[in-house]
Every structure is written in structure tokens, then in C-alpha cells.
Amino acid sequence: LLSSKIQEIGKEIVVYDEVESTNSKANELLKQGYPSGTVVVADRQIKGKGRLGRKWISPSGKNLYMSIGIKPTIPPKYATLLTLTSVVACTTALRRYADVPVLIKWPNDMLVDDKKVGGILTEMKIEGEKIKSAVVGIGINVNMTEEDMPEEIKEIASSLKICKGEDFSRSLLAVEIIKEFDKWYQLLEKRQRKTIIDRWMQLSGTIGRQVKIVLSDRELIATAEAIDEEGRLIVKLTDGTYEKICAGDVTLLRA
Numbered sequence: 001l002l003s004s005k006i007q008e009i010g011k012e013i014v015v016y017d018e019v020e021s022t023n024s025k026a027n028e029l030l031k032q033g034y035p036s037g038t039v040v041v042a043d044r045q046i047k048g049k050g051r052l053g054r055k056w057i058s059p060s061g062k063n064l065y066m067s068i069g070i071k072p073t074i075p076p077k078y079a080t081l082l083t084l085t086s087v088v089a090c091t092t093a094l095r096r097y098a099d100v101p102v103l104i105k106w107p108n109d110m111l112v113d114d115k116k117v118g119g120i121l122t123e124m125k126i127e128g129e130k131i132k133s134a135v136v137g138i139g140i141n142v143n144m145t146e147e148d149m150p151e152e153i154k155e156i157a158s159s160l161k162i163c164k165g166e167d168f169s170r171s172l173l174a175v176e177i178i179k180e181f182d183k184w185y186q187l188l189e190k191r192q193r194k195t196i197i198d199r200w201m202q203l204s205g206t207i208g209r210q211v212k213i214v215l216s217d218r219e220l221i222a223t224a225e226a227i228d229e230e231g232r233l234i235v236k237l238t239d240g241t242y243e244k245i246c247a248g249d250v251t252l253l254r255a
């Protein structure tokens with residue numbers, strides 16, 4: 001299903017029934033000498049990892065758990081852009097494959113009607129001025145129903161099945177994501193940063209919205225205005241001043 005047009009991503013695809021986390025597995029495979037672009041997919045994860053130290057609920061048979069191990073040549077200051085590139089690729093693939101109106105919440109959540117259908121966890125090894133390796137972990141809620149969800153995520157999570165009322169193939173979705181990822185990642189490597197940022201802005205459900213931002217030392221209420229060329233979120237505070245956010249938890253307030 002993957003055509004010869006693919007440059008780098010998915011030249012090797014390794015499938016497991018169960019892993020602790022596909023991110024950790026992809027990292028191990030890179031260390032063992034697997035090439036940049038190696039994809040790991042698992043039916044279930046026993047220690048699925050989310051952002052900010054959270055866990056990612058990973059039951060068997062329902063969802064897509066996939067990680068892509070890469071060796072990017074971009075400078076570390078553009079590291080956030082790798083995540084933005086990945087979420088652009090996944091959102092485009094989800095829209096095409098499942099025809100759902102997915103929007104992006106900064107930096108990398110995929111939402112439908114403000115509920116999360118997917119997330120991305122990027123882990124990187126930086127050595128001096130170089131990114132030595134990176135693993136982009138993609139979790140998409142595909143066929144999970146509300147009954148399958150633990151109470152604590154019912155209010156905030158959704159799935160392709162909940163949105164569309166039908167089951168989807170995890171492997172066909174994985175193929176679509178790999179193809180899109182390959183295309184957008186090549187643009188990043190060719191330094192086409194503006195193309196990526198423009199597309200991210202088009203797919204964003206964050207820009208123009210009121211947001212609450214929880215930082216390590218304080219909380220802000222602001223309007224999301226744009227992202228800059230390093231992928232930081234630019235917000236306007238109620239007193240009219242601007243701040244650039246590079247990490248933190250962003251909640252969309254009611255439109």
C-alpha cells in the first residue's frame with residue numbers, strides 16, 4: 001500500500017501485539033541501527049505515555065498506537081516545529097481517511113468538537129547543536145466507544161467511531177498517516193518552515209480563541225494570536241501585552 005514515492009518514513013515497519021510504549025520501542029530500534037523513518041505499531045501498550053507525564057490509555061483492538069523514529073537534520077531550536085509538522089500530517093490524514101472535521105489545539109492535540117481524538121508525544125535526544133534522534137509517538141482513538149473509556153476521560157475524549165458511527169481500519173489509517181508524514185517531514189528537512197506553519201494555522205482551532213495556559217509557576221488567560229517561526233504560541237493578555245509560550249498546558253475556553 002505504500003508506494004515507491006515514499007522517501008524515508010515507513011521503509012521499515014515493525015508490528016507488535018504488546019509493548020510497554022511504542023515510543024520506547026522505536027527508540028530502542030534506532031539504537032540497534034534501524035534506519036531513520038522506522039515505524040513501530042502495537043495493538044496495545046501497557047505503559048502508554050502522554051504529554052506532561054500523563055498516561056495514555058491503550059486498550060487492545062481499538063486504537064492506533066504508532067511511533068516514528070527519525071534522525072532530523074534541523075537545528076534543535078526548531079524542535080517544536082517537528083511536533084507541529086507531525087500534527088499537520090496526522091490531521092490531514094484523519095480528515096482525508098475518516099472525513100472528520102479535526103482541528104488542532106496547540107501544540108499537538110487533535111480535536112473534534114473540542115474533544116480529543118488524538119495526541120502526539122515527541123521525545124528527542126539533543127547533543128550539542130544537533131538533534132541526535134527523535135521519536136514521534138502518535139495515539140489516535142479509532143474504534144473506542146464511550147463504554148470503553150474510563151470515567152475520567154469521557155468528558156474530554158472522543159474517537160473516529162463516536163464521531164462517525166462506524167468502525168475504521170487501523171492499518172489503513174496508519175498507511176495514510178505514514179504517507180502524509182513522509183511528505184510533511186521532507187518539507188521540514190528542506191527548511192520549508194513557512195509552508196508548515198501556514199498549514200498548521202489553517203487547521204488550527206486555537207488561533208483567535210480565548211485560552212487558559214497553565215505554566216509551571218503561574219496561570220494566564222489570554223487570546224491565542226499566532227505561532228512564530230519556531231512554533232511558539234503567541235498570546236495576547238488582557239492588559240494588551242504579548243507573551244510567547246513554548247511549553248505548558250493550554251485549555252480552550254468556551255467560544
Ligand code: BTN
Binds near residue numbers: 065
Ligand atoms: C498526549 O498527551 O496528547 C500525547 C499522547 C501520545 C500517545 C502515543 S500512543 C503511541 C505513542 N506511544 C506512547 O507511549 N505514547 C504515544
